[in-house]
Structure formats: C-alpha cells, structure tokens
Amino acid sequence: MQNKNMQKIGRERSQDLRRGLTSNLRKTNQPCSDWAKHLFVDNAHLYANVLEARGKIAEGVAIAGEISEFLASHGIKRGNVLDIPCGTGRVSAPLSNQFGYTVTGVDLSPTLVEMALAKNRNERSRFMVGSMQNLGGLFAEERFDAAINVFTSIGYGTERDDINFFKSLRNFVKDDGIFIIHTLMNREYLVAHFDERPTDYIDAGSLTMYESRTFDRATSRVKAEREFYGSAGEDGLELLGKSSSDMRIYAPSEVAGMLTITGWKVLHVVDDLASMQKVTPETIRFAVVAKRD
Numbered sequence: 001m002q003n004k005n006m007q008k009i010g011r012e013r014s015q016d017l018r019r020g021l022t023s024n025l026r027k028t029n030q031p032c033s034d035w036a037k038h039l040f041v042d043n044a045h046l047y048a049n050v051l052e053a054r055g056k057i058a059e060g061v062a063i064a065g066e067i068s069e070f071l072a073s074h075g076i077k078r079g080n081v082l083d084i085p086c087g088t089g090r091v092s093a094p095l096s097n098q099f100g101y102t103v104t105g106v107d108l109s110p111t112l113v114e115m116a117l118a119k120n121r122n123e124r125s126r127f128m129v130g131s132m133q134n135l136g137g138l139f140a141e142e143r144f145d146a147a148i149n150v151f152t153s154i155g156y157g158t159e160r161d162d163i164n165f166f167k168s169l170r171n172f173v174k175d176d177g178i179f180i181i182h183t184l185m186n187r188e189y190l191v192a193h194f195d196e197r198p199t200d201y202i203d204a205g206s207l208t209m210y211e212s213r214t215f216d217r218a219t220s221r222v223k224a225e226r227e228f229y230g231s232a233g234e235d236g237l238e239l240l241g242k243s244s245s246d247m248r249i250y251a252p253s254e255v256a257g258m259l260t261i262t263g264w265k266v267l268h269v270v271d272d273l274a275s276m277q278k279v280t281p282e283t284i285r286f287a288v289v290a291k292r293d
C-alpha cells in the first residue's frame with residue numbers, strides 16, 4: 001500500500017514537473033548571443049546528436065564520477081548541485097541518478113532541457129530553461145552547495161558576459177561552496193598548435209558534422225562554421241542544416257583572474273579532476289575549481 005502511494009506521489013510529482021517545464025519551455029526568449037540561439041535553440045535537434053554520441057554519454061558518466069568524488073572529498077556528499085548549462089543532462093543525469101546528488105539543470109535550449117528531464121529517474125532533481133546571463137530571473141533565495149559548468153560552456157558572448165556570470169553565480173552558491181569548470185580549451189595550447197587546415201570531421205552516430213574553424217590570436221576567438229549531414233542512402237549525404245559559432249578561448253590564468261575579481265578563491269587549475277596535473281602550454285584542456293570566497 002505504501003509503495004502504491006509512493007508510486008502515485010511519484011507520478012503526480014513528475015506530472016507537476018512536466019507541467020512546470022512545459023510552461024517554462026515557453027520562455028525561449030532568454031538572453032544569449034545570436035549564434036548560440038541559432039545553434040542550441042533553433043537547431044537543437046541537430047546539435048543534440050553531438051552531445052548524445054555514444055562516446056559523449058560515456059564521458060558524461062565519467063565526468064559525473066570525477067565531480068562526485070571531488071565534491072565528496074570537500075565534504076559535499078549528497079548536496080544540491082547546479083549544472084549550468086546542463087545540455088541534454090549527460091552529466092546531471094548520472095550525478096543525480098547514480099551518485100545521489102540533488103541536481104538543478106539549467107540550459108538555454110528547451111529541446112535539450114526536455115531530453116535532460118527524460119533521463120531523470122528521481123524526484124529530487126529538476127531541469128529548467130534559463131540563461132547563464134539571467135540567474136537572478138531563475139532563483140531568488142536558493143543557495144547551492146556546488147555549481148558545475150561542463151564542456152566549453154563559457155566564452156559564448158563577451159568577456160564581460162562571463163565576468164557577469166561568475167559574479168552572479170556567486171550569489172547562488174553557499175559560503176564555502178564549490179564551482180567547477182570542467183573543462184575549457186587552453187588558449188596557450190591553441191596559440192602553438194592551432195590547426196589551420198579548414199575542415200574537421202565528427203561522426204555523431206547517424207549524423208555527420210563538418211566543422212571549419214579560424215582562430216584570431218588578437219581577439220582570442222575561434223570562429224567555426226558547421227554543416228550537419230544525415231545519410232541519404234548509398235553513401236550519399238543530405239545537408240540538414242548549417243550553423244556558426246564565435247567563442248572566446250581563455251588561457252588558464254585569464255579564467256583564474258576573472259574568478260578572483262568576482263569573489264571566488266581559485267583552488268585548482270589542472271588538466272582534469274582525476275589526475276590533478278598542473279597545466280602547461282601543452283595541456284589541451286583544463287579544469288578550474290574555485291570556492292566562494
């Protein structure tokens with residue numbers, strides 16, 4: 001009997017969540033750069049394939065494991081974690097379902113948020129549409145034990161946008177709470193090794209994405225043009241959509257500096273949370289861990 005009641009409460013709660021999300025999903029007018037809206041919102045059905053490729057899902061589970069181990073070592077064992085931006089929930093879902101955290105996932109893209117919600121297997125966690133540039137519009141009194149920002153998820157707008165995000169995020173993290181950025185492309189590596197050959201190739205399951213990039217060393221921005229192709233039988237490819245991006249690539253010291261001036265104490269700048277190796281110009285991607293100062 002108790003089980004039946006629990007199931008009923010579970011169903012009602014998930015219907016509530018879905019209703020909440022449905023009204024929340026209408027809020028597509030979030031502050032963001034034009035290209036981010038085009039790629040992540042208007043073309044989410046294409047971009048989702050990149051996050052949902054098999055390797056990326058397994059990577060999400062591994063990242064969730066690293067993060068939970070790290071947080072536990074700082075005394076945050078089953079706390080509440082803000083995953084911003086959460087995308088399709090490839091990290092939020094295992095962090096919540098497998099590692100027991102209460103996760104709030106926020107992302108600009110209604111389609112990606114819905115995919116994240118579909119992966120949620122418990123009643124503690126929730127997913128909502130919102131922008132990193134408008135945290136005040138999402139939360140009022142709430143304070144998280146930790147916040148995470150995974151897989152090159154800053155640098156989409158201006159440096160000022162990222163500084164504002166760090167500053168505002170600080171208001172929603174508890175005293176001594178942790179902020180993990182996991183991971184960003186290292187500008188120092190890119191300066192020495194940027195591959196000028198125009199076209200890269202990524203096979204995301206049924207979808208093929210061609211990407212050509214340029215790196216402007218003066219502005220430290222990588223501009224990319226992407227073409228998404230689906231298969232059209234007999235080895236043919238059908239162009240499904242095009243999208244561009246324009247991202248600020250940071251050196252580790254720049255991210256550490258921005259965090260420091262916005263009220264965070266930088267604890268680690270490392271290659272990843274598992275090996276915790278110090279970064280060098282040969283480190284391709286880096287993670288930063290900061291504590292609310």
Ligand SMILES: C[S@@+](CC[C@H](N)C(=O)[O-])C[C@H]1O[C@@H](n2cnc3c(N)ncnc32)[C@H](O)[C@@H]1O
Nearest residue numbers: 032036040085086087107108109131132150151
């Ligand atoms: C590279 S994906 C990473 C997603 C997720 N962290 C992961 O590792 O799978 C970047 C995400 O940022 C989201 N995004 C872009 N601009 C945003 C903004 N201003 N506010 C919130 N989310 C944003 C996109 O919708 C996309 O899901």
